[in-house]
Structures are given as C-alpha cells and as structure tokens.
Amino acid sequence: MSSERSAKRSGRRPGPTTTREAIAAAARRQFAELGYDRATLRGIAGEAGVDAALVVRFYGSKDGLFQEVMALPPAVAEAMAGLADGPRATVGRRLAEVIVGMLENPQSRSIVLGRIRSASSHPDAAALVRELVTRDVGRLVAALTDDEPETRAGLVGSQVVGLALARHVVRVEPLASLPAADVIDYLAPTFQHYLVEPLR
Amino acid sequence: MSSERSAKRSGRRPGPTTTREAIAAAARRQFAELGYDRATLRGIAGEAGVDAALVVRFYGSKDGLFQEVMALPPAVAEAMAGLADGPRATVGRRLAEVIVGMLENPQSRSIVLGRIRSASSHPDAAALVRELVTRDVGRLVAALTDDEPETRAGLVGSQVVGLALARHVVRVEPLASLPAADVIDYLAPTFQHYLVEPLR
C-alpha cells in the first residue's frame, strides 16, 4: 500500500526511509512506550505498515530486533566522556545537561526509556542498562577520580534511571511537567557530589 | 466478598498460614521478581500449592490480586512521616536509613520492588509508585518545608526508585553488593539536599 520507493538505489548517504528503518523506528517507539513484553511484533509491524513475518525475516527474532534497535547512538557516549575535559567545579551541572538533554531528544529518549522500561522483565535489557551505567558513566568517572569510581558511577546511574522512571514512565508530578532547565538546576548538585566530592 | 472468618478453629490471632496468605506471599514474591506481566496465575498458584482457579476465586482477577497484595504496610508510611520530628540537620540520613532498611527487609522489599518492577508495564502499578512518592514521601516533605515541597518529594522519589532499580533489579555492581550501611552513608547527603537545603 504505502511503499514509498522514491529513491531506492541512488547514493543517498543517510538512507532515509527504507522499510527496515521504518520498522526500527516503530520498534523503538513501542519498546519505549510499552516495554519489551507489552510491545508485540504485530503491533510494531502494523505501525511500520508491514507484516509481522517481515520483521522476523529482517531481525531474526523479537530479541534480535530489540538488541539491534536499542544500540546507544555513539554521540551520547562521546558527549558524556567529553565532560571530563571541562572545569571540574561544574562537571555535575554539565552532566545534568547531557542527561536531561538525552531524555528530551526523542531519538535518544526512546532508546534509554526502552532499555529502562524493559529492564524489569527482560534480562537482556537489564544488561543494557548495566552497560549504560558501568561503561558510559563509568568512563566519565574514571577520568575524574581514583576514589571508588565504580561506586560513584553506580550512584550517578541510580539517579539517572530514577529520573527517567519518575519523570517519563511513572510521571510523578510536578517533576514530569517541569521545564528541562529546572530539572538541570535541581540535579546538578547531586551529580557534582557523586562525581567529585568526598563520598561520606 | 471477602468473608473474614474471624475464628474458625481456635483463637489464632496472627493467623499465620491460611491458604489465602500463602497465595499472597507467593504473589508478592513473583511480582517482585518477575514483574506483573511475567508473573502468571499458574506460577503463583503452583508456588502456593493450589490451583490457579482458586486464586481467581479468592481475589477476583489477576489485577485484583496485584492491588490487594501490593498494599504498603502502614509501618513504613508511619516511619517516614515520623522522621520530621527529629533534628532537621540529620533528617536526610534518617530517611536514607528508612529507605535502605525498607529495601533490606524481605516483606517490604517485595512490595516496593513489585510496584516498581511492574510500573513499566502495568498502569495500576505506576499509580502505586506515584502514590508512594507523592503521598508517603510527600507527607514527610510537607512537614519539613514550604518551599516547593512537591518538587522535593519528586526528587527524593526519583532517587529512591533509581536506587531500588539499580541495586535490586538491574544489579549494578558494586552498588548491588555494597553493605546497607555504606549505601546509607552515600545517599544521606543527597536526601538532605533534596529535603531541606535550598534547591538551586
């Protein structure tokens, strides 16, 4: 019905609208909104305008789809790692800006929310959240201090996933409706403390 | 509906091992470990040693079972509200003690984890988490300050659910293996800040 093949072969660099990508986008949206269990192959395929069997043909299985579609865009990981270069006295605020910004952008929010929302029921998703904390946050902390860096990364990560859950999943008010700038103001001191101040 | 047989055999006041309670205990355990979707009536009934139909007969439906079994024991709510009475300079630490303690005790941990783990997929569970934050944490904050108490409660709540998720669901190391006393030390300044210090 809606097969838009305007430019199929020509050298479109970012390859904008292949069917495969339409499926990936629909999958990200539904995994983020419903979690792994409630998101169904039929629902995802329907949103992408194709048959469920085609999803399996492309991605092998529902698990394969989830894994492939929930890869964190490298830009976020780089942004976090780059934070260690700036002034140490304001690193907490800059991290808050990156985190809140990541949750405002629809693309990266889908991925992070999909991971967190699915972590409760899908072991692979839990592993992806663990990786987010230990690897991406961990790299930043390791560049900042030698004093219990893994513990600090875990504390930062706990506040990150807690914010995502409270603000975007459970929608605790007024936290859910607060402007991003306010949330950054509120979180900055906490991150600053977890990152560089004496822990106890 | 729930005809309470006050004394059927002898005057057992705490009535420890009725079939109904065995089902409730199994349900709490499985909701906390698997989340609402992955926990099944057949699995819960099996752990309690009865047939799945009996669970429905007692609790009406899976939703009814969840709601009835996930009620927060009043002791926790009271402990949190009572925190406002002590010295204001250490209220953050005392809250950290209550929160971490609540997550160490198997009974209350099952309830809190069951709520949080199910919040991702079950709207009613999300409402229960919201209630935990706005009502139980909210009461404490309201007794402490008039400066944006709902926002402060939301921030505290976000760190609470984040800790529960990171430490007990996703199991981020070393956070998951840390002694409770250490976690209390680490969280106390954050709670102190969210509760009574100037927010920005």
Next chain:
DNA sequence: TGATAAAGTCAACGCTTGTTGATATCAACG
C-alpha cells in the same frame, strides 16, 4: 444425622503471542 456453604480441583474456553513455511510480487541482469 443431614443440610449447607466454603475450599479446592479439573478441563476447557477464547485469545494473543512469537515463529514458520509456502507463496506471491517485482526489479535487476544474462
């Protein structure tokens, strides 16, 4: 005792899920 209601089991229902194999469509290329 027998009546009565609760406690408990059993088999089956309707439905949804992920996955599969057979089949159709269609552009590309010899």
Next chain:
DNA sequence: CGTTGATATCAACAAGCGTTGACTTTATCA
C-alpha cells in the same frame, strides 16, 4: 525472454495466558 534474489504477504502452528463453569471434597452447625 527466464532466472535470481530480495521484498513482502498470508495462513497456520504450538504454546501460554487469564478466566470460567461444573464438579468433588471438607468442614460447620442446627
């Protein structure tokens, strides 16, 4: 033309789910 390989649909599968109604067992009490 015909073959090929990717793209896509369709119907069906086996399994698991919550829920239901009929049934048996057990215990209480007039």
